[in-house]
Amino acid sequence: MGLKPIIFCDFDGTITQIDVTDLILTELAHPSWREVEQEWVRGAIGSRECLERQMALVETSETELNALIDSVPVDPHFEKFYRFVGRRKLPFYVLSDGFDYVIRRVLRRAGVDGQLCNGTDLFASSLRLEGRRVVTSYSYPPAPCGHGCATCKVGILRRMARDHHPTIYIGDGLSDRFAVEESDVVFAKRKLAAYCQERGVACQQFENFAEIESAVRGLIGKPPARRPRPSVAPVTAD
Ligand SMILES: [Mg+2]
Numbered sequence: 001m002g003l004k005p006i007i008f009c010d011f012d013g014t015i016t017q018i019d020v021t022d023l024i025l026t027e028l029a030h031p032s033w034r035e036v037e038q039e040w041v042r043g044a045i046g047s048r049e050c051l052e053r054q055m056a057l058v059e060t061s062e063t064e065l066n067a068l069i070d071s072v073p074v075d076p077h078f079e080k081f082y083r084f085v086g087r088r089k090l091p092f093y094v095l096s097d098g099f100d101y102v103i104r105r106v107l108r109r110a111g112v113d114g115q116l117c118n119g120t121d122l123f124a125s126s127l128r129l130e131g132r133r134v135v136t137s138y139s140y141p142p143a144p145c146g147h148g149c150a151t152c153k154v155g156i157l158r159r160m161a162r163d164h165h166p167t168i169y170i171g172d173g174l175s176d177r178f179a180v181e182e183s184d185v186v187f188a189k190r191k192l193a194a195y196c197q198e199r200g201v202a203c204q205q206f207e208n209f210a211e212i213e214s215a216v217r218g219l220i221g222k223p224p225a226r227r228p229r230p231s232v233a234p235v236t237a238d
Pocket residue numbers: 010011012013014171172173
């Protein structure tokens with residue numbers, strides 16, 4: 001790979017081991033959220049409308065919501081991977097159909113604190129509590145895309161990559177399906193791996209970020225060797 005790749009990474013089920021939005025809905029929403037889910041599975045509505053309606057069915061307190069978020073297991077190799085991409089100065093973006101409040105709280109616990117700002121390094125929807133109700137908003141893109149995505153991952157990928165860089169995509173689910181079709185290298189698990197297989201999109205299956213780190217090291221090659229320091233001060237001719 002001649003150029004430095006840009007890395008795009010999903011959050012739910014990829015950085016975390018389970019889908020946090022699903023957990024919030026299962027634990028805190030009125031059971032009719034599952035009917036809305038079926039409309040989305042059938043393709044009748046996009047993920048933006050789906051999440052807007054589902055999250056409106058959640059009733060909770062800040063303490064309860066935070067405790068639930070804090071119970072979510074994170075890939076134990078993610079923090080090391082994040083430090084690796086930082087050291088090698090690889091652009092790294094988290095693209096998520098989930099919510100910034102949740103993501104930032106999980107990442108803080110995973111040792112990635114305050115470094116991923118929504119709209120800069122992280123693209124996700126927003127969530128805030130009003131009393132015991134959850135209010136959501138969707139900014140990426142500000143107007144709904146043709147797919148009806150909560151966050152349009154492929155739209156962001158096109159904008160950030162602008163055809164200059166090889167792109168790497170890491171994900172696990174159907175919200176990643178439009179983006180993988182336009183990525184050069186794909187790391188996939190679960191539903192996304194099945195989708196790639198079905199559609200003939202080349203992908204490398206993964207279980208954790210240790211595997212991705214070693215594959216990315218292989219792709220980008222060794223870091224340039226540091227120039228050895230001269231053992232004696234160079235003689236300047238003047
Ligand atoms: Mg996911």
